[in-house]
Amino acid sequence: MTDSSRPAVEAVGLHRRYGPADGAGFDAVRGLDLTVHRGELFALLGTNGAGKTSTMELLEGLAAPTAGGIRVLGHDPYRERAAVRPRIGIMLQESGFPGELTVAEAVRCWVGLTSRARPADEALDLVGLLDRRTVRVKQLSGGERRRLDLAVALLGRPELLFLDEPSTGLDPEARAAVWQLVRELRAQGTTVLLTTHYLEEAEELADRLLIMHRGRAVVSGTVAEVIAGRPSRISFELPERSGPYGDLTLPPLPAAEVTATGRRVTVRTTRLQETLTDLLGWAARHQVALGALDARSASLEEAFLAIAAEAAGAAPLPIGDPR
Numbered sequence: 604m605t606d607s608s609r610p611a612v613e614a615v616g617l618h619r620r621y622g623p624a625d626g627a628g629f630d631a632v633r634g635l636d637l638t639v640h641r642g643e644l645f646a647l648l649g650t651n652g653a654g655k656t657s658t659m660e661l662l663e664g665l666a667a668p669t670a671g672g673i674r675v676l677g678h679d680p681y682r683e684r685a686a687v688r689p690r691i692g693i694m695l696q697e698s699g700f701p702g703e704l705t706v707a708e709a710v711r712c713w714v715g716l717t718s719r720a721r722p723a724d725e726a727l728d729l730v731g732l733l734d735r736r737t738v739r740v741k742q743l744s745g746g747e748r749r750r751l752d753l754a755v756a757l758l759g760r761p762e763l764l765f766l767d768e769p770s771t772g773l774d775p776e777a778r779a780a781v782w783q784l785v786r787e788l789r790a791q792g793t794t795v796l797l798t799t800h801y802l803e804e805a806e807e808l809a810d811r812l813l814i815m816h817r818g819r820a821v822v823s824g825t826v827a828e829v830i831a832g833r834p835s836r837i838s839f840e841l842p843e844r845s846g847p848y849g850d851l852t853l854p855p856l857p858a859a860e861v862t863a864t865g866r867r868v869t870v871r872t873t874r875l876q877e878t879l880t881d882l883l884g885w886a887a888r889h890q891v892a893l894g895a896l897d898a899r900s901a902s903l904e905e906a907f908l909a910i911a912a913e914a915a916g917a918a919p920l921p922i923g924d925p926r
């Protein structure tokens with residue numbers, strides 16, 4: 604297989620242990636398989652401490668796996684770092700720049716260390732920081748620092764971009780701008796591997812995703828594949844049981860599970876249209892007004908919460924449960 608026809612990232616049986624090999628050590632990554640195809644945007648999701656950053660560091664070549672094999676752009680990213688590094692861009696969770704440098708100076712420092720670097724101003728323009736070029740790094744807001752980190756990651760026009768929680772700390776407008784930039788980079792053929800705690804971000808951007816829990820892959824696929832089979836939800840409030848309605852009994856709703864707290868009813872169903880039709884037909888026949896009626900398909904967030912709870916061995920929390 605030629606270099607360009609291989610996946611951008613292939614990891615098989617990846618393990619990462621912190622500390623000694625005996626029982627005192629900690630296995631942060633436990634037998635992970637992962638493939639990122641060229642030109643796709645792949646999101647690595649998981650609960651806190653699932654092992655996302657530990658995995659990203661292995662793929663970035665910043666640490667060697669305890670066991671397992673990794674090929675990044677056809678090379679071992681740790682042993683053949685010199686071959687891989689010029690072709691990848693890394694946006695770390697925190698890449699401390701000296702606070703006294705101006706934004707332009709900080710980027711120019713990196714230009715000197717980067718092969719085939721874009722001009723500093725071009726990278727700053729990409730992330731919307733050109734007008735902040737003379738400001739000192741210590742005076743930037745948290746969101747502006749994230750964008751500076753991204754500018755540096757983009758300096759070398761990377762084929763493969765690693766983004767570790769790229770939009771943490773960004774306001775909604777800056778987040779939308781980063782999403783747009785990531786979409787444009789992908790449209791130009793850049794492969795992107797990102798971690799995020801924002802499920803909406805993964806839903807918006809990811810071609811495929813993998814959810815980790817305690818060092819292992821729990822589920823992977825496209826957003827649609829991960830959501831498939833997860834129940835949709837209908838919720839509404841029944842009117843007071845006294846008065847003209849008398850005692851109300853819901854109709855039989857096949858493939859649905861009904862829970863009620865007082866007058867508030869939640870229906871989980873794998874056949875949203877059919878269940879909603881049954882319910883609305885029943886309400887019309889009995890002239891029942893369903894208060895605050897809401898019907899929605901399963902979202903990645905709901906699927907993630909359910910998958911994480913299942914992986915932790917607990918029953919999934921009811922959707923909307925404030926606990």
Ligand SMILES: Nc1ncnc2c1ncn2[C@@H]1O[C@H](COP(=O)(O)OP(=O)(O)OP(=O)(O)O)[C@@H](O)[C@H]1O
Binds near residue numbers: 651
């Ligand atoms: N240097 C280290 N020494 C020992 N344990 C570590 C070290 N770094 C991370 N860990 C542990 O490994 C596990 C995975 O951490 P990691 O940072 O990879 O998770 P994560 O999925 O990125 O978490 P988060 O979403 O909170 O950033 C955690 O339990 C963490 O405490």
